[in-house]
Amino acid sequence: MPQLNPAPWFLILVFSWFIFLALLPSKVLAHTFPNEPTTQSTKKPKTEPWNWTWH
Structure with missing residues (x-):
């Protein structure tokens, strides 16, 4: 099942949290x-x- 591969989704999660915690405040x-x-x-x-x- 391809959706269980965490490699691309984990990177997206990390970058989205970086945007939320660094740029938006x-x-x-x-x-x-x-x-x-x-x-x-x-x-x-x-x-x-x-x-x-x-x-």
């Missing part, structure tokens, strides 16, 4: 997001009471 980590999150200020906004006309 650097591509994924180099990705930049278009909208970087910004920190919000810790100051509370000054609120004013509403001026109700019927109260």
Whole structure:
């Protein structure tokens, strides 16, 4: 049965894992997001009471 011969398939497995473990993580980590999150200020906004006309 030819599919039981591990010689060509083992080499394909090794090269595919080399690509996954060496090339792809650097591509994924180099990705930049278009909208970087910004920190919000810790100051509370000054609120004013509403001026109700019927109260």
